Amino acid sequence: MRILVADDDPVVREVVRRYLERDGLTVVETADGPATAKVLADNDIDLAILDVMMPPPDGVELCRTVRAGPHPDTPIILLTALGEEDDRIIGLRAGADDYVTKPFSPRELALRVASVLRRAHPAPGGEDEVLRGGAVELRRASRTVQIDGAPVDLTAREFDLLAFLLAHQQRVFSRQELLAQVWGWTFGDLSTVTVHIKRLRAKLGDAHRIDTVWGRGYAWGRTDSDDAE
Structure with a gap:
């Protein structure tokens, strides 16, 4: 599965990429809003991790764009600043599936990614209850x-x-x-x-x-x- 990691901090992107690749995931990195918007528009990803504070359009604005677009069910996890409750609430209202506050444990983020992917892409087979x-x-x-x-x-x-x-x-x-x-x-x-x-x-x-x-x-x-x- 392909995961988009959008953050203007290259250190954050590198750390997250290493942890996600350990789980067998393919990672696409972007550093600003325009590049991220292009990847999202291509709809070639299974989940997006978006930084709320990256150069505009920021993560919240991009989240709104996805939810109003042709593929509104794309899973999205937002990265927000520690203690910025307003950012988290605004992000959730924009349609985010989950959020992780900075500074964060890369392993925790990887576990959140795995959890959201399991829910969004369940294993095939079995009776459809x-x-x-x-x-x-x-x-x-x-x-x-x-x-x-x-x-x-x-x-x-x-x-x-x-x-x-x-x-x-x-x-x-x-x-x-x-x-x-x-x-x-x-x-x-x-x-x-x-x-x-x-x-x-x-x-x-x-x-x-x-x-x-x-x-x-x-x-x-x-x-x-x-x-x-």
């Missing part, structure tokens, strides 16, 4: 979602979040529980969950049944909850 909730139909193996037969484009994380909620309908999960169950994180920024819930609601439109149970968390199809804005 179908989950339904109202007008929403989700197929696990083919990783497709439809509303009344019309396809819906979701990122890898959005798909996993929806699949989890549909598989546990009417059960309430806190943001911490969703972070652990869907992302596999034992700790992290809880706003990650909040942003993905908002994105999922927006993409599903009137067909969504994601309710907010105030003070407790989120659930699909709770009739005794108030829907969040």
Whole structure:
């Protein structure tokens, strides 16, 4: 698989490349926005790692471009500065599947890449389990979602979040529980969950049944909850 590593720091690119190549991945490097945009437009990559602070267009802007383009399901991991919560939230709202804060452990990043790739490109074979909730139909193996037969484009994380909620309908999960169950994180920024819930609601439109149970968390199809804005 081909991984794009876009960062204006050559040391960061070299370290990340070495770790990803150890995992058998092919790495394409870019140092600025225009070069990165060209690689993304060619759609010859399986996952993009984008630095939020590289010369414009920066990682967030490029993320928005991908999500609005012809291949919106391309997995994206953003690299953000340590402590810059606003950058992380903006990046997630732009459609990023994951983020890693600088300075970071290259091995942690490699593990995040492997996790996102597994979710975005599952092994073929096996029965395509179908989950339904109202007008929403989700197929696990083919990783497709439809509303009344019309396809819906979701990122890898959005798909996993929806699949989890549909598989546990009417059960309430806190943001911490969703972070652990869907992302596999034992700790992290809880706003990650909040942003993905908002994105999922927006993409599903009137067909969504994601309710907010105030003070407790989120659930699909709770009739005794108030829907969040």
